Amino acid sequence: MLFPLPSGLRHAVAASAAQVGEGQGEGPRQHDNMVVRSFPQNSLVSRVGRPTLDRVRLGIQILPCLLLAACFQGCSSDRKPPPALTAVPLEEEWEFADPDPLESPRSTPIQPAERPATPASGAARPSPGWVALDDYCRFHRVALEWDPQGSMPERIRLQGTAGITTLQRDSRMANAAGLRFWMAYGPRVVGDRPYLNKLDADKTLLPLVHAGPSGHDRRVILIDPGHGGSNRGTQNDTGSLLEKNLTLDWALRLEALLSDRGWKVFLSRTKDKTLSLSERVEEADRVGAALFVSLHFNAATPDTSRTGIETYCLTPAGLPSTLVRFAPEDTAKVYPNNRHDTANLLLAMSVHRLLIERTGAADRGVRRARFMTVLQGQQRPAILVEGGFLSSPEEAAEINRPAYRQILAQAVADGLEAFLQGSPAGGR
Numbered sequence: 542m543l544f545p546l547p548s549g550l551r552h553a554v555a556a557s558a559a560q561v562g563e564g565q566g567e568g569p570r571q572h573d574n575m576v577v578r579s580f581p582q583n584s585l586v587s588r589v590g591r592p593t594l595d596r597v598r599l600g601i602q603i604l605p606c607l608l609l610a611a612c613f614q615g616c617s618s619d620r621k622p623p624p625a626l627t628a629v630p631l632e633e634e635w636e637f638a639d640p641d642p643l644e645s646p647r648s649t650p651i652q653p654a655e656r657p658a659t660p661a662s663g664a665a666r667p668s669p670g671w672v673a674l675d676d677y678c679r680f681h682r683v684a685l686e687w688d689p690q691g692s693m694p695e696r697i698r699l700q701g702t703a704g705i706t707t708l709q710r711d712s713r714m715a716n717a718a719g720l721r722f723w724m725a726y727g728p729r730v731v732g733d734r735p736y737l738n739k740l741d742a743d744k745t746l747l748p749l750v751h752a753g754p755s756g757h758d759r760r761v762i763l764i765d766p767g768h769g770g771s772n773r774g775t776q777n778d779t780g781s782l783l784e785k786n787l788t789l790d791w792a793l794r795l796e797a798l799l800s801d802r803g804w805k806v807f808l809s810r811t812k813d814k815t816l817s818l819s820e821r822v823e824e825a826d827r828v829g830a831a832l833f834v835s836l837h838f839n840a841a842t843p844d845t846s847r848t849g850i851e852t853y854c855l856t857p858a859g860l861p862s863t864l865v866r867f868a869p870e871d872t873a874k875v876y877p878n879n880r881h882d883t884a885n886l887l888l889a890m891s892v893h894r895l896l897i898e899r900t901g902a903a904d905r906g907v908r909r910a911r912f913m914t915v916l917q918g919q920q921r922p923a924i925l926v927e928g929g930f931l932s933s934p935e936e937a938a939e940i941n942r943p944a945y946r947q948i949l950a951q952a953v954a955d956g957l958e959a960f961l962q963g964s965p966a967g968g969r
């Protein structure tokens with residue numbers, strides 16, 4: 542591929558080739574500008590039948606907004622400049638799926654609660670709808686702070702047992718205890734209330750807001766050094782640094798660290814050997830691995846400016862991915878690894894947090910993709926880490942330092958321990 546395939550995509554493509562290969566609660570009807578609440582739990586019974594009512598209300602609320610918006614098309618002279626936080630840097634906007642139903646300007650009437658998560662996919666299951674964030678937070682005992690008239694009207698702040706999570710209006714980029722992650726949909730404000738996609742809230746937000754013990758305690762892991770043999774992976778500008786060699790070195794360092802801590806460690810390869818993606822998954826099954834971590838390095842050639850670390854896990858069924866390979870993706874597809882959706886996300890956050898903290902590398906966030914063969918069939922929590930860009934001369938120089946790769950290995954080892962101990966927020 543000559544065009545700048547981003548991140549994990551590049552690796553998956555190369556490796557694939559080698560392989561052949563709430564409810565509406567009884568909250569106040571008038572919402573204060575400042576919403577800071579720590580709610581008692583609502584009666585579950587009171588919520589029966591509410592989603593339908595919610596949809597109707599949302600539809601009623603949004604249609605006038607759309608009509609108003611249409612009336613003001615072109616009347617830009619008196620528009621306020623966008624608040625700072627709307628300018629989320631999306632330097633790779635082109636690489637993301639954009640299936641957000643609320644962003645379809647030609648789709649009228651817009652019924653967010655009734656539209657499929659991904660309109661392009663005929664097989665998509667019906668959308669579980671959007672929920673008012675204040676009701677959702679009340680139900681789940683999350684303190685919500687949103688001040689549309691304040692100095693940062695685009696920021697939505699939530700505090701649960703795992704710390705503070707920050708969402709940004711109309712942006713999928715979010716932040717959990719200082720670490721970046723990607724929602725499947727951005728929060729939308731309809732009328733005077735922020736809304737979230739319900740499935741996204743359940744599958745992405747809630748596990749992070751209320752992160753607790755992982756429920757996993759078996760220290761048996763399959764470490765997968767990406768690429769190998771005829772599949773060289775990415776490289777630096779001169780070709781002197783090959784991803785396949787660097788990932789193996791990283792994996793061997795990680796193996797030593799984990800073995801010293803009593804882990805039972807297996808590697809998908811211990812030498813420069815060609816290995817298909819499915820063979821890597823099969824090996825994890827064969828050894829009875831409890832966890833799976835695939836190690837990679839990135840490239841964005843010819844862009845030499847892109848740097849940073851990103852960590853992937855499988856996209857939950859029904860949600861769009863952060864990164865797509867074969868667009869439009871089938872969001873209804875359910876893979877074996879989807880039974881570990883929550884653990885996948887917590888594992889990714891734990892490892893990613895330590896990597897960012899220890900290296901000081903740019904935080905490119907925890908992301909989700911569903912095209913990565915090495916994740917799809919896993920019968921265990923599984924992640925894929927992109928440890929930096931070989932296409933950046935500066936980052937490649939760092940990655941080329943054995944001491945830096947030791948930091949990378951130590952960070953993953955500590956992130957794995959943090960996951961088992963149930964502290965993906967790093968104790969914050």
Ligand SMILES: [Zn+2]
Pocket residue numbers: 551552553767768774775784836837838
């Ligand atoms: Zn790779």
